[in-house]
Structures are given as structure tokens and as C-alpha cells.
Amino acid sequence: MTPAPTPEPGVGLATVHLHVLRNATFEALAEHARCAGATLRLAPRTTFSSYDPWLDLLSPDGPSFAGQSALVLLALDALPEAWDGDRLDDAKALARVAALVEAALARGARDVLVATFAAPIDAGPGFCDAAALYRLNGEIARLAEEDARVELIDVARLIGRLGEERALDARFWAHFRAPFSQELHAAIAAEVCRAVARRAGDVRKVVVLDADNTLWGGVVGEDGPSGIALSENDPKGRPFHAFQRQLRALRGRGVLLALASKNEPADVAAALAHPESALRAEHFAASRVGWGDKAESLVQIAAELGVGLDSLVFVDDSAIECARVRAALPMVAVWQVPAQAHRLPREFARVPWFGARPPTEDDARRAADYAAERRRATEAAAFGDREAFLRSLEMVVRVWDPGAHDLARLAQLCQKTNQFNLTTTRHSAADLARALASDDALLVGVSSADRFGDQGTVGLALIERGTDACEIRTLLLSCRALGRSIEQALLAEAVRRARARWGARPVRGRHLPTAKNGQTRDFYGRAGFAPERDSPAERTFLLPADRDPPCPDLFKLERAPARSQSETRWS
Amino acid sequence: MNARIREIVAEVIGVSQAEVGEDASPATLPSWDSLRHMNLIVALEDAFGVQFDDDALGRLGSVSAIAGELARARAAA
Numbered sequence: 278m279t280p281a282p283t284p285e286p287g288v289g290l291a292t293v294h295l296h297v298l299r300n301a302t303f304e305a306l307a308e309h310a311r312c313a314g315a316t317l318r319l320a321p322r323t324t325f326s327s328y329d330p331w332l333d334l335l336s337p338d339g340p341s342f343a344g345q346s347a348l349v350l351l352a353l354d355a356l357p358e359a360w361d362g363d364r365l366d367d368a369k370a371l372a373r374v375a376a377l378v379e380a381a382l383a384r385g386a387r388d389v390l391v392a393t394f395a396a397p398i399d400a401g402p403g404f405c406d407a408a409a410l411y412r413l414n415g416e417i418a419r420l421a422e423e424d425a426r427v428e429l430i431d432v433a434r435l436i437g438r439l440g441e442e443r444a445l446d447a448r449f450w451a452h453f454r455a456p457f458s459q460e461l462h463a464a465i466a467a468e469v470c471r472a473v474a475r476r477a478g479d480v481r482k483v484v485v486l487d488a489d490n491t492l493w494g495g496v497v498g499e500d501g502p503s504g505i506a507l508s509e510n511d512p513k514g515r516p517f518h519a520f521q522r523q524l525r526a527l528r529g530r531g532v533l534l535a536l537a538s539k540n541e542p543a544d545v546a547a548a549l550a551h552p553e554s555a556l557r558a559e560h561f562a563a564s565r566v567g568w569g570d571k572a573e574s575l576v577q578i579a580a581e582l583g584v585g586l587d588s589l590v591f592v593d594d595s596a597i598e599c600a601r602v603r604a605a606l607p608m609v610a611v612w613q614v615p616a617q618a619h620r621l622p623r624e625f626a627r628v629p630w631f632g633a634r635p636p637t638e639d640d641a642r643r644a645a646d647y648a649a650e651r652r653r654a655t656e657a658a659a660f661g662d663r664e665a666f667l668r669s670l671e672m673v674v675r676v677w678d679p680g681a682h683d684l685a686r687l688a689q690l691c692q693k694t695n696q697f698n699l700t701t702t703r704h705s706a707a708d709l710a711r712a713l714a715s716d717d718a719l720l721v722g723v724s725s726a727d728r729f730g731d732q733g734t735v736g737l738a739l740i741e742r743g744t745d746a747c748e749i750r751t752l753l754l755s756c757r758a759l760g761r762s763i764e765q766a767l768l769a770e771a772v773r774r775a776r777a778r779w780g781a782r783p784v785r786g787r788h789l790p791t792a793k794n795g796q797t798r799d800f801y802g803r804a805g806f807a808p809e810r811d812s813p814a815e816r817t818f819l820l821p822a823d824r825d826p827p828c829p830d831l832f833k834l835e836r837a838p839a840r841s842q843s844e845t846r847w848s
Numbered sequence: 849m850n851a852r853i854r855e856i857v858a859e860v861i862g863v864s865q866a867e868v869g870e871d872a873s874p875a876t877l878p879s880w881d882s883l884r885h886m887n888l889i890v891a892l893e894d895a896f897g898v899q900f901d902d903d904a905l906g907r908l909g910s911v912s913a914i915a916g917e918l919a920r921a922r923a924a925a
Contacts, residue, residue, distance in 0.1 A: 304883045452905050453886050 293473050294345040295323045296386075298330040298377045301352035302455035309459075309466035317474040317629060328355075328454075331373070334380035343385035346473050348430070349377045350465070352456050354397040363401045365409035370394070371416045378420060378427060388426050388476050390469055393417055393433040398445050398456055428472045435464045471629035481532070481610055481630035482584050484524065485575055487593035488538035488545050488566070489756075491614050492556065493517045496756055498540055498696045498793055502547035507554055514553070519622035521555035528560055532631060533582060536564040537574040537591070539760065541696070541793055568760065568796050571598050572605035590630050596729045601666050664831060667761055670727040672832035674763050676770040679722045679737070684709045687722060687737050690755060695793035697736075697764060698753040699786065699800065704739070717742040719778060721771045725758055725832075732758050738771035746783035746819060747775045759796075762829040768804055769828035770836065772820065784820040785809070853914050856895055860888045873910040898922055 295310060297303060307323035314321040326333045333339050351374065353359065359370035374391065381389050393414040396405040414433055421429035436444040439460055449455040457465070489496045494506030494513050506514035507521065528534050534556070538545055545566045549558045558564075563581045565574035571593070579586045587608040593599050594614035603611050615624055679687060688706040695701065704712075712718035723736045736754035740747050749771070754764045772784050786801040788794075790813075798816075802808060804826040806818035820826065828834065850870070857872065858865040861880045874880040880888075885908070892914065893899055898921035900908070908914050 302883075302886075305886070448902070448905075449886065451902070453882065455886060459890060 291318060292320045292322060295321050295348055295469065295473065296326065296340070296342060296345055296381075297323060297348045297350055298326045298334070298381065299350050299352075300328055300330065300355040302449075302453050303350055303457065303462070305455070305457075305459060305462040306350075306466050306469075309463045310470060313463070313467040313470040314473075317470050319470055319474055321470060321473070330377055331380075334377065334384070339380075339384070341384050342381055342387075344387055345385075346388050346390060346476070347377075347381035347386040348390045348392070348469060349374060349381070350392045350430075350432070351377075351394070352397070352454075353394045354399050354450070354456060355454065363406065365406040365413070367409040367413040367416070370413050374417060375420065382424075382426060386426075388428060388473075390428050390430045390472055391417055391421060392430045392465070395433045395436045395441075395445075398447050398450050428476065430465065430468050430472065432461075432465060435461060435468065439464065474629060475632050480632055481590045482588040483533040483535055483562075483578070483582060484527065484590045484592060485535045485537050485578055486524070487571075487595070487598065487614075488536060488540055488548065490594040491592060492521060493548060493551075493554075494618055497544045497548045498756060499693050502544070502551055505548055505551070507548075507551060509553065513618065516618040516621045518553070518555060520625060523622055523625055525555055525560065527631060530631070533562040533584075534560055535578045535582070536561050536566060537571050537578065537593075538566045539568055539571070539756075540566050541795060542566045543792065570601075570760075572602050575602065575606060575609060590628070597670065597727070600670075600729070604666055604669065667831045670729070670761075670832075672725060672727040672761065672763075673835060674723060674725045674766050674832050675835040675837055676721060676723050676767065677837040679709075679713065679720050681710065681713070683722055683734070684713070686734050687720070690734070690737060690753060691751065694753045694755055695791070696756050697759055697797055698751075698791075698794050699749070699797050700751055700789045701791050701794060702751050704751060709739075712739055719771070719775050721767070721774060723754075723763060723767045723770075725761070725763055727832075735763065736767050738767055740771055740775045740784070742775075742779050743782075743785065746785045747772075747779060749784065749786045752786070762831055764800065765804065765827060765829050766832075766834055768800075769826045770834070772826055781822045783822045786818045786820070788816045788818075789814065790816075849918065850911060850915050852895065853892070853911055853918070856891050857888065857911060857914070860884055860891050868911060870912050871910055892918070896922070898925055 293314070297306060304325060310321040310323050353365070353370070356370060356373065359366050359373065378389050378391055394410060394417075396407075396410060418429050418431075421427045439458075444458055444461040445456055446458045486492055489498070492507070494517050495504060497505050507517045508514040509518045524534055536545065546558060548554065549556060563578045565577060571591075575586065575589060575591060579589055585608075586606055590610045590612060591599070591602050592612050592614060593602075596613060599611050599613045602609055610630055612625070612628055615621055684706040687709055688704060691702065691704040691709075709720060712720050719740045721738045721740075722734055724734045725732045732755075735758035737751065738749060739751040740749050752764070752768060752771070754767065775784065776782065784806075786806055788798055788801065790798065801818035801820075804820075805824055806820045806826075809817040809819045854865055854868040854872075858868045861868075861877055861884050863877055863879060867877065869876075874885070889900065889905065889908065892908075896918055898918060900917060900921055901924075904917045904921065907917055
């Protein structure tokens, strides 16, 4: 089972009254519904009919259901009139169910949740009237499809998911006429609460998606559009392909898709043009691809699409982005992509925010309309404080002197890092070993950790003594560590160490533009370096000998002479 | 063991531990109804890692009876 999301703070629980029309003991549902409801901001109060609900309902002075939800949940075992020997009389059973549904609606129930049947615990050996059972469940599903007030709770499917051994409880059936296990009660309660929440209006209209490791496996800015995993024919890509198809189907049901990705726009466009991508750029009704804060992107997307923030579901693989959005925008539903990709489509299938009702023509058109009328929204100021958020991560950034055993990881970073890489020089391990041995070169490594875990070694700088000034030959930071001001600490600390070794000299930085490293264009300028030379192939900047680059105080900075032993596992 | 049983009975039946004496039973505690009795079985089986057999389910009517059945179930396990 996936852990339930924590209820959002500051949002009250909505009381719902659930009345169960039943012919067996299902009382355990009350407590499970209370637990399942809390995660959906619902406080279900559950009551139960007598064991003969038809009598309750059909009598003129029977109960009223005004404003309540009615759950029709029956055990075939306890429906003797539906059996003729071991043949199931599905027409008779359906008539019993339909009578309850109609009576509940006639007595003012806001909606009726109707459960499917499974083979009874007491079915005879080698026989269960499968044809009649499937006909019965098919007709029940049709009741739900044909009446917007009726929703299907597919108990038979839940039993299939758990397996009969776990789902049914012969002992409690024998002793208490309680056929379902605790586990099945919990699964039914969760489905019921989701249905009630949707019907009470918690339906989300927009899915805002991260790109890397969400829509496809890998990082397009690093691996390139041909290196990412999204093909149906690639074991690593298959879950992402399935997820993309789920999203396309949601879009077909009128749910809007939007992109919020920290990437170069050209990279994302190339990935969406991948021949095997199920999603194309035109499937997204709004898109924010760049280096801005994601909470801010969500505010902009909601404004652009003309929906409230409480209509958004945000999907991202990063625990940090998810926490950031939860903290800044509590009304946005947040769903983190499972770490194991194969779980992605299965777990996404169980999110509570989208109705089962088939799309109307209007729904399908709505998605297209938004894409056609795409418009720029005004900047909203309702996003949270980025600095406070970064502080809440309790980051520890460690800057250290590499040793021989670090060179493989550092060389790998030099080969792979494209986005935050000032010069994109592909140093090999042998190159770095020469630098390490030289008196005229200084190599600095940086690693980071926060309360969500260790990022390990995430960047490096290589500085040479130079002639008129120290020269920063390489400065890079892994895309996993972007947007957290770690690069500023790396620069400040690298400059400090260079001056400690070679005296208070000016420091020169250079930016060699590539298709990927646009975000680093003004890095040195922002750090107090003065522009020196500017050509299309190279820009250089000079930091005067009496100036230090600013070092952010958003995290604890540890200066270590060497990477500690305990960090070996990081790489 | 009896102290732990009383603790579980009190929690599941919804009374204070002081009200659960050795002879506490569905007859002395009105809230000890058949539904809470089901929950009590589940809670006891979870807490003590046993499964009562069918006959035992009908004999769990007091704290001392529960203690006896638990001892029997553990010996059988």
C-alpha cells in the first residue's frame, strides 16, 4: 500500500454521511473510512442499515437520505433468493440491487455508490456460476454508467487485487456473518472515500508535470533526446510510455496537461518530438520550461489556464520540488513519482483526483480549446518564499580537496554535465590526476546533503595559477543540485582556496556558450566579476584581487580538507 | 499478561482500564457488543501473535477466559 498523503494543514475536514445498505456485517468499514477520509479532507460518519435493507427502505416511514451518500454493499452469500441450487439467478440479484439504488435516490441520497459482487465464500467445489456473476456485475456497472448520480465501487476487482485468501475471511463469516477481511474493508473504504471526495467536488482539472524522470527516464539535458528512456520497446522506457498513455487518456477525458520543468526549452521540445513519445508539445495546454521556481510556475500556469490552484495536481520525481510546492501552495495536490519506475503507471492509476465518468464531447473539446486559446497570464505574487524554503531543507554543503579515489566520479561529472557547466571541458580522470599533482592547479570538490537525503558529489571547480590572474578552467554543478545556490558556495570557496595558496590575486572566469548551458551565461557577472572580453565563442570576466564572491548563508557550509570516509558511499 | 489483556479490552471496548476487572464481560460492560467483540479478537490476535480456533471464539467472554484461551492458543502454536 502506498503511504497516504498527510492532510493539508489549515484545510478543514468536510463531514460526509455515508449510509451502508447491506445484508451482512461490514461494520469495520466505519473505522477504515475515517482513516481513509482524513487523507482526503473528509470526515465520514458511517451508519448501517439493518440486515434487511429492503425492509428499511421500502417502508413508508423509512429513513431519509437527504444530502447523504448511500453505499449499496451486499454479500451474495447472504442473498438466498438469488440462488437456485448452485446457479446464480443474476436477474433476481440485479433486481434487488436496483431496488436499493432507486429507493436511496428516491429518498434524497445525493449519490449512490454501488458495489460489484465476488463469488461467495460458500461457493461449491469446482463451481462458481461465472457467466451469471459477470452478467450481474456488468449490469451493475451499467447502472453506474447510465446515471450520473450512481458510482461504481468495484469490490470484485479489489478482491482480485488482494487475492481471495487475503480478502475474504471464512472464520469471521462463520462466526459473525462478516465475509470481508480487515484488509478488504480498508481497500473498499479507500475507494469509497475517493469517490465521495470526487463527488463532493475535489476533482482536479489540470495535471502539471515535471519532465525528466517523470515523463521519461533520464535527464534530457544530460542524456540527449536519444538517450532518454520512453520507448515501449525499452524495459526502462516502458513504464514512462505507459504513464504518457495514461496522461493522454486523461486528456481525452477533459483533464488538461501542463509542463513545469527546469530545463532548456529546446531539450524538452526535442524530447517531446521523440518518435516514440506518446505525448507531443501540442498536448500541453500550458508550459513553463526554464529555471524558475516551480511554485511560481504553478501560479502562472493556473492563471494562464484560468483555473484555481486547487484544480492542480503537481507530479514530480523530486522529493524537494514536491515538498517545496506542498509548503508554498497547500491547495495544490502533489504526487511524487515512485522511485522504482515500474510502479509509476500502477500507482498513478490509484490517485484519487480524477473521476471515472466517460468524457462528454464538451470535456474533450475543453482541452483543445485551452491549447488553442493559450494566453499569457499576468504574474502572480502568491508564491512562497524561496529562501525560507531552502533554509527548511537543512542543507549541508561540503567543499573538499579531492584525492586520487575521487577522480573517477569527478571525471564522470565532467563528461556528463551539460547544463550548469561554464566551459564544458571534458576532463578525463588522467587530466584531473595531473591537475592534482601540479602546484599550479587547484581542484575542489563539492557534495551536498539535506533532510531528504544525500546528493553525494555534485560539482567541482578547477583553478590554475595563471599569469596575470588565477584562471577558473572548469566550474560545474550536477543538474541534481541546481537551484539551491550551491554553485555560489562552490565559487566562493574555490576562490578563497586559490588565494590562500597563491596570494590575493585577481580571478578570471570564462563562459563558453553551448546549446545547453544558457543558464550559466551571467553566473560570473552576478557573482561580482566584471565583464572583460565578449565574443560569440567566449566571454571572460575578472574578479578584482580585493573582492570576494558572495557566499550564501542558506545552508551549513563545511570546509573539509578531504572528503570524509563516511562519504565514500555517496558516489 | 492479564494487565496487557485488560489494556487491550479497555481500548477496544472503549472504557477505562479501571472498569475492566478480572471478571469484566459483555454482561458487565454494556459497550462490549458483538461488533467490538470482533475488533477485540483481531486486536488480541495481533498483540499476542496467535490465532484462536473456532471453539475458542465462543469462550472469550471475560478477561480471565481470554487469558486462559491465549495460554491454550500459545501452547498449541
